[in-house]
Amino acid sequence: MAATSWREWRTTDAAERLRAPGPDDDKYSRGVLGVVTGSHEYPGAALLAVEAAMRAGAGMVRYTGPRPVRALVLARCPEVVTVGGRVQAWLLGSGIDPARRSFVLTGELEHALASRVPVVLDAGGLDLVGTHTAPTVITPHARELATLLADREVRTSVEEVRADPRAWAERAAHELGVVVLLKGAVTCIADPDGAAITVTAPTHRLATAGSGDVLGGILGALVASAHEELASDAHALAPLAATAALLHGRAAELAVAANGGGPITAPDISARVPHAIGELLG
Amino acid sequence: MAATSWREWRTTDAAERLRAPGPDDDKYSRGVLGVVTGSHEYPGAALLAVEAAMRAGAGMVRYTGPRPVRALVLARCPEVVTVGGRVQAWLLGSGIDPARRSFVLTGELEHALASRVPVVLDAGGLDLVGTHTAPTVITPHARELATLLADREVRTSVEEVRADPRAWAERAAHELGVVVLLKGAVTCIADPDGAAITVTAPTHRLATAGSGDVLGGILGALVASAHEELASDAHALAPLAATAALLHGRAAELAVAANGGGPITAPDISARVPHAIGELLG
């Protein structure tokens, strides 16, 4: 379909995109991530994303979901702040059923999207693409991308997307005007201006329940950390997305090793994100 | 009593039955396990089984038990999905008092049993054997098997079962038409077509509260992972059951070593399941 030149993201590329905190940093300058994910039905998505964001170096995470979900988040991550306030980036959508978004939740999502800070949109928030102008990266898997494009009257199917993920990521980026991170064994990142990056998963054990929520958290943290750069350079978003995918894969690989070569769970991946970052920073 | 030739399951036998995920796998193709276990009275059974299933490599676990139990499950395993949906195998019965099954719970069990995907039946679900035709493995201990056979008007006692577990496992498999995994220091697996496998526990510390729930979770994950093979070859069930028992024992042995040779708890066993699988996959 497309003739774009794709490049595989390397460790050295990723290392250039990470920012270690300096002497003048505080938790605010390091980046505050606002998270609107999870629901009574799917609380786990919030827990996984929030934990991964903290592990990936967010200065602070604000989580303001339903009360019982907040309690679960705090039991796991007591450092999370569960009241609203200023944020430098948003992570929206996972663990939310778009067909059952309440009035309050819809208001929160619209508030976030209107705030003009960079946004990571996933799963149950994907249909909101195009309702705002802030720098945005979406993180669908093949089925979600096919649905999203069908909603925009682009004919495709999950089989077609799977057969040529590079082309469909690129097409979606152009159609939707946002950075697209299409998840898969080879993750494809495309932006509307032509950036085209692949990240090949180093372990197939990455395909486990909640893995995508962890990726969302990592990416949210990186975007929050880079908020100053992103304000002046929207092209920085695709390389950040690629860096998140690379860290996600490397953390999974480290988790497999820590588990003696056996299965891993999403929290196992989260637990190794700091080590993956530490390696990159050398 | 019987003259069947029993074989002890070896590490190499087990290794052949494990499937590592490949590039085309996602969490659904790796196998989704539906879990209907645990209750207000016995919530722990659900926590242990669900955690063990994730540790054993289930692509996803769906747990739809009572609300407070779901909250406990999510606090421990945020990657678990607590709403219904398509599954490739069921784990039913542990932590449920058969004398106090509610109308809703009975409906859920019947729904699961009617779904024609493979079923692992344990403890409080054992009386449902014979009410469905899906490939089934039951996992009783000696007392439960004696009760189950007595209910079918087969005269026996817990003492008789303990005295000759091989014979009684075989007899039960024939009477009930399902694969029988009879738990004990030597676990005996028999299927109606004559498969007869023993798995000798490598440590007597395996006999600890909740240990059987962990075994159920491991077996559930293996069955969900093998759902495609099982659809065409029901004979694959007994070897999977033997493999689960072997992994359970080896994980316990690794846990004892991690605890300096001292006592272990059921969660300690769960924590080592990935390492036991990693060893087998070599």
Added chain:
Amino acid sequence: MAATSWREWRTTDAAERLRAPGPDDDKYSRGVLGVVTGSHEYPGAALLAVEAAMRAGAGMVRYTGPRPVRALVLARCPEVVTVGGRVQAWLLGSGIDPARRSFVLTGELEHALASRVPVVLDAGGLDLVGTHTAPTVITPHARELATLLADREVRTSVEEVRADPRAWAERAAHELGVVVLLKGAVTCIADPDGAAITVTAPTHRLATAGSGDVLGGILGALVASAHEELASDAHALAPLAATAALLHGRAAELAVAANGGGPITAPDISARVPHAIGELLG
């Protein structure tokens, strides 16, 4: 005051009192401990004791305290059973305010004490000494022992007990007709028939909040494991109490080492109990 010959309990003495599970053991034969400790005001005592009992090798723990405490117990130890049933030993009293024992709780304590299986009585249950005839060990600290003796019209004070713990442990054993384990930097164990054993704490970091609850759990597990021997030989109780104190101290020492020589918490002690037992079993 007394001329009894006291002996310091050695590692080899303790090793003789431990029983590793054998091929014929199941969780019931290994010993079921019933725990009636903790309350709305002091839930933590239950959590610590239950966890320590499992770590010390109880086959099963039954905990039937207040509902919110049960939820906390299960979140920490999903292998615990929270409904009543047969037990082989009881641990009673810690985390209970004797002045605020409810009607239900009083009934539960009386039921336990009437059941004739061995009993470990601590803290808020100490006043019940003498209301039953089952083999009993009490585990007071100096202040509790002084109060307990004062209630029996034995004149003493916490200062006097601290000044001569050996003598007062012995005196209390005679007055009360039970085994007395008097906690301190040197723990003194005395039984009415003249057993007199000391256990010197290997680290002063043992003196931390909840440490006594952990000791209670260890002792409860050992008593449950030895229930058969105790049925025929009440003299076995004092050596078991000394063994529990020695394991408690050694686990604390291992925890200090694991913490780089720094402070430890009660759960840190619990976490090392298996290793302390493993060492003894060699």
Added chain:
Amino acid sequence: MAATSWREWRTTDAAERLRAPGPDDDKYSRGVLGVVTGSHEYPGAALLAVEAAMRAGAGMVRYTGPRPVRALVLARCPEVVTVGGRVQAWLLGSGIDPARRSFVLTGELEHALASRVPVVLDAGGLDLVGTHTAPTVITPHARELATLLADREVRTSVEEVRADPRAWAERAAHELGVVVLLKGAVTCIADPDGAAITVTAPTHRLATAGSGDVLGGILGALVASAHEELASDAHALAPLAATAALLHGRAAELAVAANGGGPITAPDISARVPHAIGELLG
């Protein structure tokens, strides 16, 4: 602004301020810390402070905040006592919104401040400085100190405080009559009598959400441990504050190493406090 001679606190200075428990210590003599922090809005602050205090060697922590916060505290630290009683030091204020202090909470804070035992005042309790005469250390960051001084009609701004933290810490100590620990990449400790100590953070990863709550917990534990010395020598407070800051930084450095050089969270810092103390005690 000032010509005071500041000294950088060294490991050897800190080591002299730590007290290892001795044979006559029990949990009470080691120091009981009363904690009034956290709220329905900000429960995490309490969890982090309480956990850090236990990790830093408090003999016991009493936490009496809102019921749901107590439940979260107990799930994490079952050794914490959640009813009132005698304490040897107080930690007050973090996780409390000063504009929304309830009648009950205000009463608790006033009760604590009137009790004449040493006080660590942080965040939402800083406005209470000057309402009591007990030995006090406050732990503001630059913005909080600027606000606090502005409330006392001292003209300054967060920028001015950041530009010359030494001078403003000293000024505040004189104006307010308390020990001031001004948090930053270089933490400045000043007391009204001229003590002037700096502690340079060994890692910029210390700037993470909840990090200040962990510092509060460490300092609270040190103050409770030193309660006897503090009763006779108020000058001991500034060196203790410097020691807490040094331990906090060293624990963060150890946590970064444990995380492979990558990001850390506040609980990661807490987890390494024992090791930092162990190192100092050598």
